[in-house]
């Protein structure tokens with residue numbers, strides 16, 4: 001018998017394959033929410049690495065693939081096309097170590113999804129009310145790698 005007895009916890013790896021099985025946008029958001037999950041230092045604060053990665057051809061190619069796959073929709077939900085900048089979110093946040101050791105999770109399409117700026121903020125910082133608000137204009141960068 002192969003059935004796993006492991007309980008589902010917030011530490012389980014999230015996946016795109018699992019995400020798109022969820023019909024409802026809000027439930028997708030809840031699935032992705034990182035609020036209250038204390039992990040390793042994420043990579044977002046390390047600007048140099050950040051620059052190197054997202055200016056790389058591999059990242060640009062991966063980004064295009066994600067946008068194409070998700071049809072530019074927020075949380076890849078067909079009823080939520082993104083008007084404005086498209087962010088690429090790592091379902092399982094990547095770490096500096098992941099970048100340095102060139103781990104597959106960095107470019108794994110199963111670890112990536114298109115999000116809007118406000119949804120992205122809500123996933124990381126937990127303000128669900130952001131979801132109901134108008135998009136915040138932000139032009140400086142159109143990707144975020146955390």
Ligand SMILES: [Zn+2]
Nearest residue numbers: 089090145146
């Ligand atoms: Zn993110």
